[in-house]
Amino acid sequence: MTAALIDLAHAAGGASLRVRLLAWAALAWMLIPRPGLAQGYRQYLALLDGYASGEATEAATALAAWSDDRVRAAVRALERELLTVADGEGLVRTAVMLHTEAAFVEDADGRESFHLKVARSLVGRLLGNPRVGPAVRDFAARWHAQAAAQYCIRNDPLRARLEVNRGLTVDRNHPYVNLVAGALVEYGVVQEEPNPRGTWNIDGQRAYNLKNRLHQAALTYRGITANHPDFYEARLRLGWVLALNDSLDNGREQLEMVASRAPRADLSYLAHMFLGSLDERANRPAEAARAYEAARAAGAFQSSLIALMRIAGAHGEHERVRALAGEISDGAAADREDPWIGYRICVTGGELLNGLRGEAQRR
């Protein structure tokens, strides 16, 4: 089997090129007509092999173009084959991720539900094994978290919430599932109050309810950091919701920890941005500018440039404003994925997706 060949190459310590050559050789082997193996299923296996060998985008894009009936037939054939192969679990993980990515490729608009339903049923199959181990449960929980985040990106918080609930039934204490659960609360708050850093437009009972929801998110994040103190995404979000909820000193404490210790540049960037916001709130523009400069040093994204532009403008530093505007105008800042935008739509970096993808490609 293809998977066996890839595993063999891995076991032999082959370089990635060798793995890919083997994978494509296996793909060619799969495409040789054989009695009893329908052509659609052969092509489906070829896509799985392509995905496993690192051609994730190409494979997902190709699958997204398939009709629903063709996909269903291929998945039925896969399920039949799973009864006979040794590495069934690895094959299913690959299929789960292939369908997950196919669900969200650009051309698949409106078909998220179909492909995610397929992926979800395959996840259910993994969990249905009576000898299911913690690694499979972890994969399943992370998959639900990833699917929820992707629904959030597509502005579908209801489906995202359902996906989180499914993840919580797999593991109610899973850090990633809880992280996305909290991020969804934040997402919902910003949908109702588009000026969260400033004076809120809403007041009265609605504002009280939103504050309560932020408090719930903070409790969720605290639960994560209590068990996983080095999970800096959760600490970052904890710091920010505390700050939004007027718990400024506690928020600052968390954010300073992230700014000084987080191993990822995007987390460090956001921590400095949030600290800058706290300084502005405390009417300390010089400190705020320093924090935004520290963020910019971590990555010259649009949000730090615009924050610095505003402060420079308020101080009448017109040349500085022009220089910063020039940085935005040259297009490079806009072309980079600003971590602030990712944060607003439930994503902080690609660790979750990359982890799942890595496991799906390790067959």
Next chain:
Amino acid sequence: MTRWLGAGLLIAAAPLAQAQRPDQIPAFKSAVDVVRLDVSVLRNGNPVRGLTAADFVVTDNGVQQVVDSVVVDQLPLSVQLVLDASGSVVGNRLTHLLAAADGLVAALRPGESAGLLIFSHRLRPIAPITNDLGSVRSGLAAITGEGLTALRDAVQFALAADHAAGARPLTLVFTDGVDTASWLSDEEVLESARRAGTVIHAVSVGSRQISPTRFVERLVETAAGRLWSARSESDLARLFTSALDEMRARYLLSFAAQRPVRPGWHELRVRLKNRGADITARPGYFVAQ
């Protein structure tokens, strides 16, 4: 010696004098800080015409000022277009928006200038303020809609536009939705607009959400502009043209600031002597330390 106070509201006398015909513009003394003020005067929704300096009463921090000059439609306009091209602006809406923007640029006169900023969650400065209006129009042709909406950040960026000296700066913002992606808060951008001295008009088109326009309403109020609400996409061209016409019908008042000029916020009030009218003008100006 002339100097700049604030960010564009107070101007040096010389450029203003050069931009107008000598028979219409009073000669400014040197070493005078001149405050210019775009004022809309409407009665029953229609511009009131034929007013002179003697018709206006202007107070600066409660002190009545001597209005030196009142001109209408004589200085060239410098229009910064700020257009929402987020994911909600696709298809028919985008087509109408681009046609409306193109119509506005086409209606500018020789010597007038325009710039183009497109935004979603990304800020895309397509053209800086330029007299080459053809480049602005061709920039419109390549726009597609995608992404979230960073309206506040876009307005902040637009306020930094380099308008030609002597021109009347106008920022025209189009949006159809709630801000979902800006870093800056409402208050931060409003404060910037308060200092900037640019008239800001906004055109919005029917939105399904609550108060997408609350920030926009406050913005145009702060920047002495007006919010034009379109019932549908097909209204956009008319409203863009109306915004331009309204700007042309405005009076540009000038007065010499009393020296020494006190740093900080100066509250301005404008009214007509002996007449009632709806007057829209900047609520004040800011003098840097």
